[in-house]
Amino acid sequence: MKKIIIIGSGNAALCAAISALEHGAQVTILEAAPETEAGGNSMYTAGAMRFVYNSKEDLLPLLNDPNDERIPNTEFGSYSKEKFQSDLLSFNDGKPLSLQQNILIDNSYETLRWLSHHNIKFDPIYSRQTFEKDGKFIFWGGLTLEAEGEGVGLVASELAAVRKLGGKIRYEHKAIKLLSEGLKVTGVICETPEGEIEIMCDHVILACGGFEANKALRKEYMGEQWANAIVRGSKYNLGAGISMALELGAAFEGNPDGCHATPMDMHMPNYGNTDIPYIERKNYRKICYFLGIMVNANGHRFVDEGINFRNYTYAQFGKAILEQPESFAWQIFDSKVDELLYAEYRFWDASFVEADTIEALVQKMDGINKKQTLETILSYNNAVDHTVNFDPTILDGKATKGLSLNKTNWANTLDRPPYKAYPVKCGITFTYGGLKVNKNAQVLDQSDQPIRGLYACGELVGGVFYKGYPGGSGLTSGAVFGKIAGHTAANA
Template sequence: MATDWQGFLTISIALNNGDSMASADVFEQRWDVVIVGSGAAALTSALSAVTSTTPAPRVLLVDKCPEEWAGGNGYFTAGAYRTRHNGLEDLLPLVSNVTKDMEDKIDVPVYSERDFMHDLDRVTGGRSSTVLGKYLVHESLDLVRWLQRFGVDWWLSFRRQAYQVDGRWVFWGGLHLTVKDGGKGLIKNLTDAVKQHGCTISHDTSVTKLLANATGGVYGVEVESVGKKYQIKATSVILCAGGFEANPELRKKYLGPGWELAHTRGTPYNTGDMLAAAISLGAKTVGDFSPGGCHSTCWDAASPKDRGDREKTNEFTKSGYPLGLMLNAEGNRFVDEGIDLRNYTYAKFGRAILEQPKGIAFQVWDSDGQKWLRDEEYRDEIVPKIRADSIEELAQKCRDEGLEDSSRFVQTIAEYNAAVAANKEEHPDAKLNPAIRDGLSTQSTKTSLELAKSNWALPIVKPPFLAVKVTTGITFTFGGLAINPENAAVLRQDGSEIEGLHCAGEMVGGLFYGNYPGGSGLTAGGVFGRRAGRAAATERRTEPFTTLLALPSPPESVPNDG
C-alpha cells in the first residue's frame, strides 16, 4: 500500500513560544540551531547546545503539536533512566527522596557497564549496534549527573523498581532512577531549564521540508504556521520528532497486519514526517523495521485508542503479570509470565497480546497476588476490574468482556495450580522473592507445563479473584536513521554525514530490535541528544547556504534498509 507522506503533515493553526515574539519575528530571524520536537531528547539537545559554548547559540525548538501536547512520548513515561552505577554510593548523591534513616534499609545492587551491555545484547538477540551501545552505556551515569545540575529531580524508584522483602527495600532489574512525578516531572524540569537558558519554543509549527544546498547540506527548515509558510535559516538542525508509532497505516505496512489496531500509548503527533524528510535527502535508515519492531506493552483495554491521556499518562500500563497469569480470549496462556524480570519483558509482551485472538488478554490474580499490584496501575479509579469469588464465576464474567471459552479458562488455571503445587512439594523451602528470579515455577519431575511459568509461580486459589482486560499499547518504533554516534550526525547511504543535520531520540535506529531494556530509551535520547546539541552549537561553516537543492519526490514510505 503506497503511503503519501505529505498527507500526514499537520497544518499549523497557532503559535506559542517561550519568548512571546510574533511569528514573523521568530521565523524570519536566523538561528544557530533549530530543533524539531519538544520531547525529552529535543529538550536535552537544546540544553546541551546552549551550555556548550560561550556565547551561547540561539536555539529554536519547533513542534507541530499544540502547547498542551508538548513533551512528546517522554511525557507519558514513568520518567525512568537506565544507567550504569556502583550502587548507592553513586545514586544517593543524585536523589532527593531518601532520608538518612532510610539509607541502611535499601539494597541496590551494582549495575556495571558490563551488566548494561549484557542486558542490551541479550534482550535484542545480539542485534543491537555495539558501537551505539558503548556510547549509550558508558555515558549514562555522566548524563544523569549532568541533568541533575540543570534541575532534574531524581528519585530512587521505590514505586516501580523495588519490593519490600524482609523489611528491606530490594531494588531489581537494573532500572533504579526515576524523576519526581514521572514523565510529567521530567518534561517540566527540562522545559524550565531550556527556557531559563534562553531557548525559544514554537508550537503548532509543522516542518514541511528540510532546506538543503546544492551539495546536500542542511541550512534550515521550511515550516507552516497559522496557514503561512516560512523558511527558517539555521547553521544546524536536530531531528527529535519520534518515529511513526502514531501512524496506523505505516504501522500496518512495516510492523505487520493487526498493528493498525494497537492503542497509541503517547503523543498522536509522531507520524513519521521527519523520517520521510530526512530520507528525501538521502539519509540511511537502519534498525528494526520488521514486523513487531517496536516498543509495546500490556495496556489497559479501556484506554483511548489513538492517543495517550495527558492526566493518567503511564497509569494505563499493566505490568503486574509476573505475579499472576495472562490468558487470551480462548482461555490459554501464551507467554511465560515469569521468564524474566518485568523490565526485560514488558516491551515485547505487548506484541504477544496483539498476536492473540481479538488482540486482547486477561491478567488474573488471587487475593494474595493482588497485594503486589501497584496502585498507580491497578487502583479502582484507573482500571475496570472483574471480580469474582470463584474461578468459574470469574470466567463467566470475562465472557462479557470478550473471553470466548470460559471452560478452557477454568481448565488452564486448574492445570497451572496443579503444577505449582507439584513444584512446591518438591521444593518445600522455596520462597517468593519478586526482586530476583526466584525459581518458583510450574516445572517438577511430577508435573511440568508445556508453557512454563519460570519464576514467581504463585497459586491462584484464594478468593476473591481478579481479572483485568488488557490490549497492546505501542510506545515507539525501533527503526530509524543511521547516525555517527560521536556527533549524532545523520548519515547518507554511503556513510558520509549530511552536513548540518543531526538526530536524537526515537528517530535513531540500530539500538533496539524486537525488545529493549526498560528505561534505556530515555537514556539513549539523553546521551545522543547531548552529543547532538554540543556538535550543533560548535559547528561553523565558511560557505553560504543560499541554493536550495532540487530534491526527489518524498518516498512513499519508510524503507527497510536493515
C-alpha cells in the first residue's frame, strides 16, 4: 500500500485524499493550522464551481435538491467547452490555452460528477447568478452551482468523505522542508507543537495554497504596491509549497505577478473579520459596481464598470483599485438598483454613506476630490443612452456615449434618491503563478522532467490562470488536479 502525505487541508488537498484513498493508498494530511482554522481559502468561498454542462439534465444529478420548486421555472442555459475555452483565452494575453487549462476544462464536469458520488452535493446559485425576468430565473454568467453550505459545507462534506475512506489528518503540522534521496522525494519535515518531526512516505502531494498571505513574497514577485493589498482568505497560505518545491529544483510556471483580487469593503481587516463565522466573512466583498459607477480619489472613473458580466471582471478590478491614487475607490448607486445589489451591500458591517441628493452624497464621501466627482457624475448622467432598455440578464448594450471612458452595458443614470456610496479597496484572493505540473499533476523540474514522488494541486499550480479569472474556476481547478494527483500517486 502506497503511503501518501498531502500537505494542506483545503478543497484541493481533500480531493487528492479522496482520490488516493479510493485507489487504495494510505493517506495522511498535514495541516499547518489548528483544527478551528483549517481548510484554507476553501472555507472562505461561496463554493461556486465553474464547469462544462450542456443542459439542465447535466445539472440534476449534482443537486442536493433536484425537486426544488424553482427548477422548472429556471433557465440554466448551458456552458460549453468552447465557451470555457474562450473565457480562459480572453485572459491569456494572446497565449494559446495551456496544458493545465485544457485539463481543467476537459475534466470539469466529470470531476463534479465524481464529487457528487462522494456525497458532495450542489445548489443552484439563485442569489448571485440569476436575475428574474418575465417570472423566470435566468442564469447569465456560465456559473450555476455552488456546494451545499458554500465553502464551509464543501470542506465538511469532503472531509467526511476522506474520513469515511480511512484518511487521517494531523493539525498543527506545518511542512517546512521536503526530504529527498537522490532525485526522489521521500518525506517531509514539519513543525509541530512537540517540535520538528520527519515523516517518511512514498509520495508527497503539495496542496498548501499560493503565496497571497505572504507580504514579502507579494512584494518580491508582484511589486511593491501589493504590500497594500488586504488578504481576503487564510493567513496560512504563505507560499511554503512553492518554496519547498523550488528548493528541490522545480520549475516556476505562469505570471509571477498574476492574482485574483477583488473590490472589498474599505474597513475589512486582513483575513476577513475572523471574529465572525466564515460564511459571513465574504460579505466584505463589494462587486456590484456594474450596476453603478466607481470613482477614484481624484474623482475620476477608471474602469468600464459594465465591460462584461461581473464574473469576468470582479477578479481583475481589485488590481485596478490598487493602482489608483491611495489605492481606494468609491462605488456609487441610486435607488433604482438598490434591490439588485447583492445581500453583502446590506451586511450589518458594510461601510457606506447615503443622501437624498448627489451633492450631499459627495460631501459625505471621504478622501476624494468632491468637485471632480460631481463633474464625473454629471457628465456620466448626460452621456447615458436612453434609447436602450436596462436588462441585467444580458449584455444589454445600454451604454454611455462620448466619454473618454465609456460604460458599455447597464449604464443607468444616477438620478433616483436616495443615493448610496460604498468605499472599497483591493483584497487579494489568491496568486496565479506556481509550480509547473504535467498531465499527471507531477511537479516538473527545469528540464520538464517529473520530480519523482512529488505532485501538486490547487492554488499552487501555475499556468491555470494568467491575467484574469472567470469566477468559480479556482475550486474546480483544485478538484480536477487533486483528483488526478491522488490517483496517479496511488497508482505510481
